[in-house]
Amino acid sequence: MNSLGLALAIVGAACAALFAGIGSAKGVGLVGEAAAGVVSVDPNKFSKVLILQLLPGTQGLYGLLTAILLLSRIGVIGGNAAALTVSQGIMFLAASLPIAIVGLFSGIAQGRAAAAGVGIVAKKPEHSSKGVIMAAMVETYAILALLISILLIYNISI
Amino acid sequence: MSSTEYASAVAAVKAMESSLLTHSDMEQLINARTVSELKAIAGSKNAEASTLEDVWEMIRSYAPDSRELTILLYKNDFHDLKAGLKAMFSGRDADEYYIYPSNIESGILKKLLSSKEFDSLPAYMAETAAQAYDLLTRTMDGQLSDSLIDSSALAAIQRDSDSFGGAFMQKYAQLTTVCADIKTAYRCALMGKPRQFMEIAVCGSRELDKESLIRAAMGGVESLMAFLESTSYKDAAAILKESPAQFEKWCDDVIMEHAESARMQAFGVEPLAAYYIAKEAELKNLRIITVCQECGADRETVMERMRKLYV
Numbered sequence: 001m002n003s004l005g006l007a008l009a010i011v012g013a014a015c016a017a018l019f020a021g022i023g024s025a026k027g028v029g030l031v032g033e034a035a036a037g038v039v040s041v042d043p044n045k046f047s048k049v050l051i052l053q054l055l056p057g058t059q060g061l062y063g064l065l066t067a068i069l070l071l072s073r074i075g076v077i078g079g080n081a082a083a084l085t086v087s088q089g090i091m092f093l094a095a096s097l098p099i100a101i102v103g104l105f106s107g108i109a110q111g112r113a114a115a116a117g118v119g120i121v122a123k124k125p126e127h128s129s130k131g132v133i134m135a136a137m138v139e140t141y142a143i144l145a146l147l148i149s150i151l152l153i154y155n156i157s158i
Numbered sequence: 159m160s161s162t163e164y165a166s167a168v169a170a171v172k173a174m175e176s177s178l179l180t181h182s183d184m185e186q187l188i189n190a191r192t193v194s195e196l197k198a199i200a201g202s203k204n205a206e207a208s209t210l211e212d213v214w215e216m217i218r219s220y221a222p223d224s225r226e227l228t229i230l231l232y233k234n235d236f237h238d239l240k241a242g243l244k245a246m247f248s249g250r251d252a253d254e255y256y257i258y259p260s261n262i263e264s265g266i267l268k269k270l271l272s273s274k275e276f277d278s279l280p281a282y283m284a285e286t287a288a289q290a291y292d293l294l295t296r297t298m299d300g301q302l303s304d305s306l307i308d309s310s311a312l313a314a315i316q317r318d319s320d321s322f323g324g325a326f327m328q329k330y331a332q333l334t335t336v337c338a339d340i341k342t343a344y345r346c347a348l349m350g351k352p353r354q355f356m357e358i359a360v361c362g363s364r365e366l367d368k369e370s371l372i373r374a375a376m377g378g379v380e381s382l383m384a385f386l387e388s389t390s391y392k393d394a395a396a397i398l399k400e401s402p403a404q405f406e407k408w409c410d411d412v413i414m415e416h417a418e419s420a421r422m423q424a425f426g427v428e429p430l431a432a433y434y435i436a437k438e439a440e441l442k443n444l445r446i447i448t449v450c451q452e453c454g455a456d457r458e459t460v461m462e463r464m465r466k467l468y469v
Contacts, residue, residue, distance in 0.1 A: 030165055037169035037220065045173070115165045116424030122172035 006081055008089030009074050012096035013067040016149065019100040020063025020142075023107020027056025030111040034118040041122075048121045048128045052114040055135045059099075059107035062146040066099045070153050082158050095152030102145035110138035161426035167220035168425055171433045174216070175421075178469045179205055179440050187447050188460050196451050205444055213437045214259035217430050226323050226427050229315055229331070230434055232282065234260040236311035239283055240304050242271045243290055247298070282318055286310035305342070305359035312338055312361035326428040329416055330435075335363040336391065337409035343375040344398060344405075347382045351375075365390070407465060414439055414466040421468070436468030443467070 035049035068077065070092060075082045084092070117131025179187075183203055190196035208216075214231070218224045234257040245252030245268075256264045261280060270278050276288040289310075290303045297303075312335045319331035342359050345351075351359075353376055360375075362368025366389060374385030386395035398405040417435040420428035443465050450460040 030162055033166040034169035037166035037171075038173045040220075041170050041173035112162065112424075115162070115169070118165075118169045119172045119424050122169055123176050 005084030005086045005089030006074065006076075008086065009070065009084055009092035010076065012089075012093035013070040013076075015093070015100040016063045016066040016070065016096040016103070017060075018063070020066075020103025020107065021060040023104035024057050024060030024063075025107075027059070027107040027109075027111025027114070028053055030108075031056060031114040031118060034115040038118055038122045045121055045125060048125060049118050051132055052117050052121065052128075052135060055114045055132070055139070056107050056110040058139060059103040059110070059142050062099050062142055063103050066096055066146065066149045066153070069150060070096060073153050073156075074158070084158065088156060088158065091156045092153065095149055095156060097149075098145040098152075099142070099149040102141055106138050106142040106145075110135055110142075113138055163222045164426055164430065165424075167217070167222065168423070168429045170220045171217065171429050175433060175436070175469060177204065178436055179203060179443075179467070180469055181467060184443060184447075184464065184467065187444070188457060188464075190447075190451065193448070193451050196448060200444060205440075208437075209258070210434075210438060210441060211258040213434060217434055221427065221430055223427075226319075226327055227431055227434070228261050229318050229323055229327055230431060231259055231261045232315050232318070233311055233334075234258070235262055235280070235283060236286070236307050236314070238262065238264065238267055239271075239279075239287055239290070240307050242267050243287070243294060243303065243307075244300060246271055247294055247300075282314040283310070286314075302355065302358060305355065308338065308342070309359055309361040312363075316361075316363060324427065326416075326420055326426075326431060330413065330431070332363055332365055333409075333413050333416055335361055336365050337394075337412070339363065339366055339368075339371060340386065340391065340394060340398065341402075341405070341409070343371050343382055344379065344402070347375040347377075347379045350378075403463065407463060410439060410442070411466040414468060417468060432468070439465045439468065 031049075031053040035046075035053050038049055039046050071077045074084060074092065114131070114135035117128070117135050120131035121128045183205070186199050187196055187205075190199055217227065221227060238252075238256045238260055241252040241255035244250075245255070252268065253264065256267075258264075267279075270276070271287070271291075274291070276284050276291065278284075279287050286307055290307050293299070293306060294303045312331075315331045316335055319327040323331070339360055339362065343356070346356050346359060353372060356372045356375060360368050360372055362371065370385065371382075374382045383395050383399055386392060386398070394405065394408060397408045413435060417432035420426075420432035423429050446463050446465075447460060450463070
């Protein structure tokens with residue numbers, strides 16, 4: 001039963017990295033497409049669109065961070081895995097869900113917002129910072145989810 | 159297809175939009191004192207650097223699926239059909255009458271028409287080509303044949319925009335049809351054309367019923383105006399009553415206003431279609447300015463004819 005608890009916690013770490021990573025990949029990919037469209041017409045705008053393309057990439061990093069913290073907390077990274085009960089395993093799995101789910105959707109949503117911001121860079125490059133700000137607003141929710149996931153991970157007693 | 163599939167194409171088009179002529183550019187062109195000065199200003203702004211054909215090729219190369227956009231070229235395709243058929247009957251070469259861009263390469267169209275392989279033409283025009291050929295063979299009435307092709311073009315635009323176009327293209331089809339139908343009905347009313355002719359020439363749409371429009375036009379210009387005033391196109395009736403040239407401008411402007419609705423969209427096929435419409439209007443404005451300059455028309459005359467700009 002102990003190994004099931006550990007397995008559930010590892011599934012949680014995998015979910016955090018996996019779903020947040022998917023969200024970022026989709027978001028970065030979408031902005032990349034839009035950015036490539038602009039750069040194909042005006043290569044001088046590369047640096048401005050690159051900033052927008054980087055924005056949806058953070059969710060993947062938050063997922064990775066959560067996964068590493070979780071694996072570290074349960075001793076997997078140190079090579080001394082804790083013997084977790086099923087309920088502890090479920091708690092760790094639940095702790096990873098905020099960043100996993102919010103990371104997935106916010107990554108996609110931020111990608112859409114940033115791709116729309118690429119349109120601002122294309123037409124009015126002097127207002128490109130507004131596009132960055134609008135896309136960055138989505139980031140708030142990914143940060144909140146990351147915060148909750150970390151708080152949960154560090155407050156589950158082993 | 160998901161609208162985000164067009165992210166790259168829309169971004170590229172938005173970058174290209176920044177090179178469209180603005181109101182102040184147009185002012186400068188209108189204020190040119192000579193044709194050579196006008197050409198110099200247009201050249202400095204790269205106004206004639208790309209033809210509509212170049213724009214079309216560019217849009218098509220960026221769009222992941224350009225099927226819906228091909229509807230924008232139907233009017234050119236049907237124009238080419240008219241030119242091709244007339245050239246066939248008069249034994250002349252239609253090359254200089256073809257309009258570009260089009261969905262059918264002119265060489266292929268010429269070959270298919272000369273071999274009477276109408277079925278090999280695109281589905282939206284195959285039947286019309288056969289009918290127009292038959293009509294010309296029987297009557298040698300070029301005007302009637304042209305009217306048949308024109309109304310079939312409108313019907314094809316409406317049918318295909320309903321079948322595989324989105325809301326933007328459907329509205330474009332509706333506006334195009336209504337404008338063309340009002341112009342046709344007005345001319346028919348002025349010239350006292352018989353019902354039989356109007357039944358071929360008027361296309362009809364959901365907004366303006368074909369039968370009602372024909373009945374109104376049969377009663378003369380006053381009756382037509384009274385009918386239009388009872389529809390949502392009463393503004394159009396007032397403008398048409400004032401000046402047919404102003405009505406032509408109104409038609410282009412309502413389509414441009416519709417195109418403007420896509421300007422704020424970040425995804426989807428609509429901004430691509432809108433950009434094509436914008437470029438079409440820009441080139442039309444340049445032609446108007448050039449012709450007015452060549453004729454020595456005054457500034458007021460030019461301003462009256464200038465089409466609405468996209469940017």
